Amino acid sequence: MDYDYHVHSTYSDGSFLRWMVRAAERAGLGGVGIADHCNVSEREPMVAAKRDHGFNLDLTYERRRAAIERVREDAAIRVFDAVEVDYDPRDEDAIRAFLDEADFDYAVGSVHAIDDLNVQVPPLFEDWSEAERRNLTEDYFDALVALIESELFEIAAHPDLLERNPELRGFATDEHYHRVAEAFERSRTIPELNAGRVLRDGGAFSPHPEFLSVLREYDVAVTLGSDSHRPNEIAPRHDRIREFQEESGLELVELNV
Ligand SMILES: [Zn+2]
Ligand SMILES: [Zn+2]
Secondary structure (H helix, E strand, O other): OOEEEEEOEOOOOOEOHHHHHHHHHHOOOOEEEEEEEEOOOOOHHHHHHHHHHOOOHHHHHHHHHHHHHHHHHOOOOEEEEEEEEEOOHHHHHHHHHHHHHHOOOEEEEEOOEEOOEEOOOHHHHOOOOHHHHHHHHHHHHHHHHHHHHHOOOOEEOOOOHHHHOOOOOOOOOHHHHHHHHHHHHHOOOEEEEEOOOOOOOOOOOEOOHHHHHHHHHOOOOEEEEOOEOOHHHHHHHHHHHHHHHHHHOOOEOOOOO
């Protein structure tokens, strides 16, 4: 039975919680994790960004927890109370304090920003030189390794997020992949096979094949997140995931929750 550890609800940028759970049931999953975005940084640009987006899980997780408990009453599958936290090495203390207090079923960690710049927003990097993009790539992988070594998270989401941005794509090297794989080998944190883009933009999984094969070289297990934001994304993404599992022989691990 497949578990999807990464979907979003209206507590961040997804759809109604109950719709997401119903869609996960219809997709034949064994369980679904509601992992809404959360940022606990006190730096001004990050505070402004969460205001702009209306990402308030640091304030609303108890309400969401009550909603999850209600949906569990008649859900045919397991429903996890999770979180996708923006990771920056400078926020480690704040993240640790928040996770200790909130006590989620598990936590997903994501490097979405470098120096408080969201790396998923293409026009931002248009005027950057190749050297600057290369440096940003270094910083991204440094942050990812720090995330893994922090031991704050059960899951590290979409480990090659830069590939999603055409302006930052293609700078990652085999050496980066080996560094990350070595960090995962030593950590409790499990990388995610993220299916957020499998039905568009050329249909790539994150990590993409070269990165995934380095992780497999190190026997690093991988867990699954469809990163769905809408109910109708869940079943088609899982159809593609099952196909990919058959093609690749990849085994997906379940969390101990
Ligand atoms: Zn993410
Ligand atoms: Zn996500």
